[in-house]
Amino acid sequence: VICGASIGDVAAIILLSALFSTDESGTGARLVLPGSASTDDRVPCTALARAARAWEQQPAERLVTTEALDRVPQTIVRLPAQQQTVITLRDIEGLTSGGVCDLLDLTPASQRVLLHRARVRVRRGLEDYFTGVDA
Amino acid sequence: VRLVRRRDVACREFVEMVTDYLDDALTERLRSAVDRHLAECPGSTSALEQWMVVISLGRQLGEHDVEAVDPAVREALLEAFRRARTEP
Secondary structure: OOOOOOHHHHHHHHHHHHHHOOOOOOOOEOOOOOOOOOOOOOOOOHHHHHHHHHHHOOOHHHOEOHHHHHHHHHHHOOOOHHHHHHHHHHHHOOOOHHHHHHHHOOOHHHHHHHHHHHHHHHHHHOHHHHHHHHO | OOOOOOHHHHHHHHHHHHHHHHOOOOOHHHHHHHHHHHHHOHHHHHHHHHHHHHHHHHHHHHHHOHHHOOHHHHHHHHHHHHHHHHOO
């Protein structure tokens, strides 16, 4: 176990490893677009819809490797506890913004700040992956 | 509202707002400004796609077995959150 990790950190590592370890196919999973998922009806935006369509048109190039998928929990467990909790609830458990605010007693604005910082770090953790895809 | 004219500044502003944008939390005018910027900026559109990848990767992790999230583990995560909050 990682030195200096709190019980909460360890619990989160176990949680995230459990979530990740369920994909044993090793073939890489197909991207689930936010716009096409039934959970997402809060982004009625034309630019976003356009980006989503452009994406769907090239599924072969957009396969996500298990390596990229693996990097997400690896990054999340290193985040400060508040960011870690918010991104886990929002992006992994799929809670709504309102749901997370109620659960954690946060204002919508602070919730978004924490989520944004967390996603910045996850995105940075995936930079090699993005560079590879775009190259 | 218009994002600052200089392209690199506008792109940086966009990234700062992207979470609010995706949560549909921007004012109508600001959202229109972002839409206009995206319409003419391939770089920011590509950045938006990357943010969507980040989010969809999280979703994929969750979709595999959200039911398997142990309530005790979830509670530990919430407890870590509360502790971090009360620390100076």
